[in-house]
Amino acid sequence: MFEMIVPAFIVGGIICMIGQLLMDLTKPTFTPAHVLVSFVSGGAILGALGIYEPLVKIGGAGASIPLSGFGYSLAKGAMEAVEKRGILGAFSGGVEATAVGIAAAIFFGYLISVAFKPKG
Amino acid sequence: MADQTLKKPLLSVTAEKYQTLIKQYTPKPTIIKNVVRAFIVGGIICSIGQIFINLFSSFGLARVEASTAATATMIFLGALLTGLGVYDEIGKFGGAGSIVPVTGFANSIVAPAMEFKREGYVMGVGAKLFTVAGPVLVYGIATSIVVGFVYFLLH
Numbered sequence: 001m002f003e004m005i006v007p008a009f010i011v012g013g014i015i016c017m018i019g020q021l022l023m024d025l026t027k028p029t030f031t032p033a034h035v036l037v038s039f040v041s042g043g044a045i046l047g048a049l050g051i052y053e054p055l056v057k058i059g060g061a062g063a064s065i066p067l068s069g070f071g072y073s074l075a076k077g078a079m080e081a082v083e084k085r086g087i088l089g090a091f092s093g094g095v096e097a098t099a100v101g102i103a104a105a106i107f108f109g110y111l112i113s114v115a116f117k118p119k120g
Numbered sequence: 121m122a123d124q125t126l127k128k129p130l131l132s133v134t135a136e137k138y139q140t141l142i143k144q145y146t147p148k149p150t151i152i153k154n155v156v157r158a159f160i161v162g163g164i165i166c167s168i169g170q171i172f173i174n175l176f177s178s179f180g181l182a183r184v185e186a187s188t189a190a191t192a193t194m195i196f197l198g199a200l201l202t203g204l205g206v207y208d209e210i211g212k213f214g215g216a217g218s219i220v221p222v223t224g225f226a227n228s229i230v231a232p233a234m235e236f237k238r239e240g241y242v243m244g245v246g247a248k249l250f251t252v253a254g255p256v257l258v259y260g261i262a263t264s265i266v267v268g269f270v271y272f273l274l275h
Contacts, residue, residue, distance in 0.1 A: 008170035009163035012221070016162025017155050019216035024151045032219045033252045036228065039220060040260035048267040061169035064187050065194060066162070066220045067256070074260050078268030082275070090268025094261055101222070104192040105229055105253060108199045113233035113245050116203030 004060040011059025015039075015066045036067050043071025044094075048079065073097050154215050161214025165221040169194050191222055198223030202230040228252035 019035050043066075046052040052072040055063040063069050077097025081089030095102070133141065172190035173183075181189060198221075201207040207227045211218040218224050232248040239248075250257075 002171075003174060004170050005167050009167045012166025012169075013159035013163030013217075016158045016214075016217040016220045019162075019220040020155050020158035021151075023216055024154055032216075032224070032228065033255060035216060035219055036225060036252060036256050037259045040256050041263045044260060044263040044267055048271070059166075061173050061187070061190060062163075062166040064173075064191065065166045065169035065222055067222065067225055068220075069191075070222065070225075071260055071263065074264035075267040078264040079271045082268050082272045087269070087272050090265050090272055093268055094264030098260075100188045101191050101195065102257070104195045105199075105222075105226060106249065108196045109226060109229035109233060109249050109253075110245065112199040112203040112230050113237065113249065114241070116230075116234060117237075118231075118234045119205035119208070 007058055008060045008062035008065075011055060011062030012065060013062070015062070015068060019066075039067040040071040040074070043068030044075040045071075047072035047075035070098060070101060073101075157213055158215045158217035158220075161210065161217030162220060163217075165194070165217070165223055168197075169221070194222050195226045198226030199230045202227045203234065225253065225256065228256075 019039065022035060022038070023030050023032075043052060046068070052063065052068070053076075056069070056072065063072070074094035074097065077095075078090055078093035081093025081096065083089070085092065169190050172193050173186045176186035176189045177183065179186075198207065201210070201223070207218065207223070208231075211224075211227070218227070229249050229252070232251040233245045236244040236248040238244060
């Protein structure tokens with residue numbers, strides 16, 4: 001049950017450190033939204049270049065839980081779908097591979113937003 | 121003309137002394153502190169994600185499936201903690217450590233949607249869910265299509 005915890009902590013921690021540096025060194029141009037967008041696109045590009053895959057192997061959730069992991073899944077899905085369906089796969093693969101995450105984010109996000117009131 | 125009437129300064133501080141004084145009162149650069157905190161909080165969140173992956177694997181899910189299920193679980197937890205007002209506190213301490221993981225993505229969905237509920241369930245909650253998630257999906261999906269397209273051309 002506790003295997004891979006330490007690698008996940010280290011890899012995840014380092015990825016988040018990069019995000020923090022990006023924000024602190026470019027203050028105030030880089031907002032959290034910019035960080036999330038660059039991590040998704042960055043993860044997709046690193047995934048396409050085959051650089052992100054080893055990180056997932058080494059770090060497990062440390063690489064898949066950060067948003068760069070979402071980008072990696074998008075790119076991996078698109079490439080795998082191209083193998084099977086050709087050019088249509090480029091359009092379908094990314095969303096197919098990440099459908100659970102996207103749907104969960106919309107569904108849970110909606111439920112919680114409706115159920116709770118903002119504090120203060 | 122007017123110089124004779126000027127009052128003597130109350131503090132006898134020379135220019136050099138003044139420089140050392142401001143240094144004393146200026147807050148120290150917080151970058152290192154922020155980076156360490158981001159490492160710790162991001163590391164903890166990813167470790168919790170790993171525990172869920174291990175848990176779902178022990179239920180017999182394949183590695184990729186277990187990872188997907190863990191991501192969905194973390195999204196739920198991030199959304200719930202935002203609703204309870206706890207995630208903001210984590211964010212104040214953790215900075216990017218709380219923004220970069222998917223829990224931060226869930227936070228960026230729930231926080232504005234909850235805030236704009238008074239504008240109604242369609243243009244308030246429905247639209248504001250995508251304040252940050254919208255750009256993330258636009259750039260993420262667009263990048264994946266370009267990647268797929270390039271991959272198609274190269275193979």
